Amino acid sequence: MNIKKIQTLSFACCIFAALFSLSLFSFNADISLIAFPVSTIFTVFLAFFMLKKLFSDSNLAFIAVSREFLQYLPYVLLVSFVFRRAGNSGTPFVLDLISVILWLFACIFSLVILHYLNPKYISKISKEWSNYLELKKAERKNSANKSFLKSGIRELLSWIDALVQAVFMVLLLNIFIVQLYEIPSESMVPEFLIKDRVVVFKTLSGPKFPLSEVGLPYIKKYNRGDIVVFRNPHYAADRKSEVRTFLSQLVYMCTLTKVNLNVDENGNQKADPLVKRVCGVEGEQLMMQDGILYARTKKSPDFKVVESDSKWATWNLNAVKPSLKKGIRDLPLTESDYADLLSVEEERRNLNLKETSSECKKISDNFASIWKRTSNTKSGKLSFSDEQLSVYSLFINSNYFTASLLSSQNGSDWFTAFMTDWILKIPEFNGDLYSEANYRLNLMIKLLAGKMILRNAELYISSLQNDVWQRDSIQNENLQKAQKLYTYVMLLDLRNMPVFPANADDGSARYIPKNCYFMMGDNRFNSLDMRHSYDRWNTKLTVFDAYSVTYTTDMQPQYVNRSRMLGSTSYRFWPVSRAGIPGNTGR
Incomplete structure (x- = not known):
């Protein structure tokens, strides 16, 4: 040359x-x-x-x-x-x-x-x-x-120059080739523990130039069971937030990972990107009930169990091997809690609707009899808001419900409707296990709440003292059952998922679109993933009962387009004792 x-x-x-x-x-x-x-x-x-x-x-x-x-x-x-x-x-x-x-x-x-x-x-x-x-x-x-001073300054400047160039070189490598991630949470326990470090290769996943759609083509096709790193869809993907993400990544590397500016509008550290497992792929409609994932497609219209999901879905962390368990910081449920959860599900599955309807009628008739025996001086008509009909409110405020019903003109009628209106039309669920389970759970809660309100009325009509009420063995037994049911409802959105994508208005099935995927964490009781929103609201437990019990939910499933996916976890290099290719190494 x-x-x-x-x-x-x-x-x-x-x-x-x-x-x-x-x-x-x-x-x-x-x-x-x-x-x-x-x-x-x-x-x-x-x-x-x-x-x-x-x-x-x-x-x-x-x-x-x-x-x-x-x-x-x-x-x-x-x-x-x-x-x-x-x-x-x-x-x-x-x-x-x-x-x-x-x-x-x-x-x-x-x-x-x-x-x-x-x-x-x-x-x-x-x-x-x-x-x-x-x-x-x-x-x-x-x-x-x-001049030792001049040579020292020259050496310092050369080191600074090398550092700055290294930062930018790493930035390019991170965008297009490979990136290292540190696991920030326990959503993937027992596969990954907090502080585990993994390598993610990006080249096959179609990396793009920052703030553009120009880049390498998509070559990687993800399969169920792949552990992937992806941009959190709960956060805005507008230009302003993308610029902030890019600059925060640059500052993060320039400060040798000491300064992370990737925060939300409230100044809280963003959970972005996320590391989860692919549990649903394009062309599928999903449903999860009692911790079992089901899927169907256009070619196979009946929901079938996704057998492979049970290989990595973890519900009872008490059962993981001791060497991993000692590294887990949070055990969501004790062995006893998990046993109670299974017992509630077993009771719900075995609930006899005919016997339940007879019991509900009996409770409402007995309450009506007591209502008639109370003072003829009744206040105006009552109604209860959805918040008042929440699981927590029904159980914790049963005394209030009893007093309100007994003193209202329409108290007996409202209670009868609350307990028996569902009997008029029992729906067909056509394989929708989630809707059927919540319908049955709603009846279990109403049946117990009805028993508590009736027992309060019986104690009231007997003119017993408050201290006698508190020692009542029947009511104490009801309260223990109420605690178990309430705990289960608190876990409801972590244990189950409605049909997703939801059916069209005419009842026809919808499926995960092309090049889109659905992800969940392995640690299902401690994973805020694609099943959930970051907001919470009150909703009815079932749409098939006008007087349905309500609960607080964050259930809002969503899929992720491959354009938001950065790559698969290819290798765990830290800790050395568990180094290897991730997949199902947590068991």
Whole structure:
């Protein structure tokens, strides 16, 4: 390689950098305005030092300066690319594509030039360049002997330069090739514990240039059971938040992982990205009941058990092997709690609707009899809000319900409707196990609440003292059952999931769209995943009962498009004792 060819390459590099700068020109009065001048000023300095000083003036003192500018060229242009797309208005895909192509050519030429400007090869370019290199070596040696301070400063600056370049190089590697993640929560226990570190390869997952859709093609197809890293869809994906994410990642690396600016509007650390397992794939409709995942497709319209899900879904952490259990910080349920949960589910499955209807009628008739025997002075008609009909309120405020019903004109009628209205029409569930289970659970709660209200009325009509009420064995037994039912309802949205995607209004099935996936954590009782919203609200336990019990829910399943997926966990390298390929190594 001779000087003339290197000069030609340098000219081409500057031309592509200049064209790239032109592609960043913006007419918007926002942050995108600074992209063009930043890129242009850098390109002008690059051309000045290389084309003017180094080659035109033959001032070999600018070899080192030219090398520095060439080394920073990819990073400065990339930051300018981000600034241009950080404004209020987006950029067309075609313009993004042109900018990326120009960036690639500028980077390729800069890398080739850097190769030949390497001290190992400079001596081969010309005798003049070789003599200059030897002269600089001698000068550095003499200056090091004369001034320890100057050499120390020069060494410090070289270390800072190396650090900054390393940060940007790692940033490029993180975007397009590989990234390391630290597990922040216990949602994937026992597969991953907090502080586990994993490697995620991104190249096959279609990584894109920041704030654009230009990038590598999607090659990776995810399968059920794959553990994936993906952007949290609960957070906004607008341009402003994406810029903040990119800059926070840059600061995070520049501060050697000490400063993380990736926070939400309230200043709380974002749970982004997430690490979960693929549990549903395109073309499926899912449902989970009693911890068992079901799926169906257009070709197989009946829900069938997803057998593989039981290999990684973990419900009782007390049963994991001791070596892992000692590393788990939070055990959501004790062995006794889990046994109670299973007993509630067994009771619900065995609930006889005919016997339940007879029992509900009997309770309402007995209450009506007591209502008639109480004072004829009744207040106006009552009604209860959905919040008052929550599971917690029904059980904890049974005394209030009893007093209100006995003293109201329509108390007996309302209680009869509450206990027996569901009997008029028992629905057909057609394989919807979730809806049927919640319907039955609703009846179990109403039956127990009815017994508690009736018992309160019986104690009231007997004119017993309050301390006798508190020692009543029947009511105490009811309260113990109420505690078990309430605890189960608290776990309801972690243990089950309605049909997802929900059926159309005409009842026809909907399926997870193409290139979309559904993810859950393995630690199902401690995983805020794609089953849940970050908000909570009060809702009816079943739509098939006008007087349904209500509960607080965050159930709002959603799937994730592959464009939000960053890659699969390929290897766990820390701790060394559990190093290996993740999959089902937690068992």
